[in-house]
Amino acid sequence: MKQLSIFALIAVLLVGFSSVFVVQEGERGIVVQFGKVKRDSNGDTRVYEPGLQFKVPFIDSVRILDARIQTLDGNADRFVTSEKKDLIIDSYVKWRITDFSRFYLSTGGSFLQAESLLQRKINNGLRSEIGSRTIREIVSGERGKVMEDALLRMARSSEIGIEVRDVRIKQINLPDEVSNSIFQRMRAERLAVAKEHRSEGQEQAEIIRANVDRRVSVLLADADKRAREMRGEGDAEAANIYANAYQANAEFYQFWRSLEAYRKAFDSGSDVMVLEPDSEFFQFMKQSR
Numbered sequence: 063m064k065q066l067s068i069f070a071l072i073a074v075l076l077v078g079f080s081s082v083f084v085v086q087e088g089e090r091g092i093v094v095q096f097g098k099v100k101r102d103s104n105g106d107t108r109v110y111e112p113g114l115q116f117k118v119p120f121i122d123s124v125r126i127l128d129a130r131i132q133t134l135d136g137n138a139d140r141f142v143t144s145e146k147k148d149l150i151i152d153s154y155v156k157w158r159i160t161d162f163s164r165f166y167l168s169t170g171g172s173f174l175q176a177e178s179l180l181q182r183k184i185n186n187g188l189r190s191e192i193g194s195r196t197i198r199e200i201v202s203g204e205r206g207k208v209m210e211d212a213l214l215r216m217a218r219s220s221e222i223g224i225e226v227r228d229v230r231i232k233q234i235n236l237p238d239e240v241s242n243s244i245f246q247r248m249r250a251e252r253l254a255v256a257k258e259h260r261s262e263g264q265e266q267a268e269i270i271r272a273n274v275d276r277r278v279s280v281l282l283a284d285a286d287k288r289a290r291e292m293r294g295e296g297d298a299e300a301a302n303i304y305a306n307a308y309q310a311n312a313e314f315y316q317f318w319r320s321l322e323a324y325r326k327a328f329d330s331g332s333d334v335m336v337l338e339p340d341s342e343f344f345q346f347m348k349q350s351r
Contacts, residue, residue, distance in 0.1 A: 083124045085112045090129040092162050093117050099163040107163035125171050131158045131227060132173070136181050140237065141192040143200065149192065150235040155184050156228040164223030179222055184229065201234055 085091045091110035093100040100108050110124075117124060138152035157180060159165045169175040192200060308315045 083110075083115055083117060085110050085115055085126065087112045088128065088130045089126050090159070090162055091115060091124050091126050092166060094123045094125060094166075095121060099166060101163075107161070109162050125166055127159055127162055127165065127171060128173070129159060129162075131156055132177075134177050134180055134184070136177075138233070138235070139185055139188075141189055143192055143197050144194055145196050147197055148237050149197065149200070150237055151188065151192070151231055152233040152235075153184065153188065153229065153231045155180065155226060155230075157224050157226045159223060160225040161223030164221075166223075168222040176222060176224065180224065180226075184226075187229075 083091065089112065092107060093110070134155040134157060136154075138150050141149050141151050143149060165171075165176065169179070
């Protein structure tokens with residue numbers, strides 16, 4: 063009898079524990095009965111709020127689902143613009159469950175399955191929006207419009223019982239092969255511009271150098287002309303002085319010039335001169351006075 067009471071108490075405890083379940087804050091629960099989601103009298107899915115809840119033991123099974131806003135941050139994908147140019151776009155999505163029954167039936171309660179389906183829908187929505195715009199429109203002015211239109215597309219698509227709250231583009235890049243070709247083209251353009259600037263600089267340098275050389279030539283020519291004029295004036299003045307001196311006493315001047323010639327001729331002391339006896343060079347030495 064005592065053992066029977068113990069078994070009865072254990073059975074009551076098991077039934078009691080299997081009849082109770084707890085839903086944590088930020089979560090919602092649904093009950094599956096015989097493979098179907100349990101509904102209320104109005105035919106709507108019965109969603110259990112946070113707290114202590116009850117169910118039919120051994121018949122009902124509870125599925126706890128996260129009701130908070132989720133973030134889908136997948137890998138970057140390749141998209142094609144209206145110009146047939148490829149872009150690598152990295153985006154993320156904020157979403158939450160709105161229809162727990164549909165979500166469970168569509169995904170089996172798996173968030174990985176839900177995110178896989180959602181990723182395909184997001185990529186299709188972004189592909190449609192990006193395919194109708196150019197790179198300039200996507201990168202600059204209409205980037206926000208792309209995200210808004212993609213969000214509207216996802217808002218109209220709720221087959222898996224979720225609501226997309228936000229779609230954001232984190233980063234837009236060009237594919238590596240396109241980036242390399244663009245960098246090569248930019249480098250070639252910069253080199254062409256640099257070459258043009260260098261040629262213009264060389265042209266200006268040649269013009270400046272030619273102007274300087276011309277001015278230097280003009281200055282040298284003017285200086286040489288002035289020097290020749292001054293030298294000519296000096297020679298004329300010297301000749302005039304010599305002429306005046308010669309005219310003042312021609313005989314003394316002739317004598318003085320002969321002495322100068324003698325001094326220069328016998329300056330070294332070892333020179334030998336061969337002259338005729340009646341040469342005019344020694345005419346003053348032959349005169350007694």
